[in-house]
Amino acid sequence: MARWVPILPLSLLLAACAGSDGAGSSGEEMQTIAVSMTDELRFEPDAFTVSAGEMVRFEVTNDGESAHEFLIGDEAAQAEFEEAMQGGMDHETKVGVSLDPGQTESFEYTFDEAGNLLAGCHEPGHYDGGMVATITITD
Numbered sequence: 001m002a003r004w005v006p007i008l009p010l011s012l013l014l015a016a017c018a019g020s021d022g023a024g025s026s027g028e029e030m031q032t033i034a035v036s037m038t039d040e041l042r043f044e045p046d047a048f049t050v051s052a053g054e055m056v057r058f059e060v061t062n063d064g065e066s067a068h069e070f071l072i073g074d075e076a077a078q079a080e081f082e083e084a085m086q087g088g089m090d091h092e093t094k095v096g097v098s099l100d101p102g103q104t105e106s107f108e109y110t111f112d113e114a115g116n117l118l119a120g121c122h123e124p125g126h127y128d129g130g131m132v133a134t135i136t137i138t139d
């Protein structure tokens, strides 16, 4: 009988480990989307498809010789970013990165709802120059 005693704590420990690993992190790989930003005012690629509720890692590289940024938001948010940039303010509530030439930075983001969003660069003239990517979020 006594030799059964250790089994219960061990199984509890294993359960605790599995739980602390976090949902989805053990089995499935997180999708990584590598994005290049260029002085041609383009994101490459400039269209992404992600799943709602799935955490995505964006790995953004500035391959240009001027500053670029990758900011996620709907059209209204992009308009706000553009306005904020023209006012000379930094974006306080941005989702994304602003990079100097040659820099690479990653961030993780979970898209909660199906729909469409944009990623834009709001260095002066860039967004109007077409530096925008589309993000399609599927159910």
Ligand SMILES: [Cu+2]
Pocket: 041, 067, 068, 069, 121, 122, 123, 126, 131
């Ligand atoms: Cu740019």
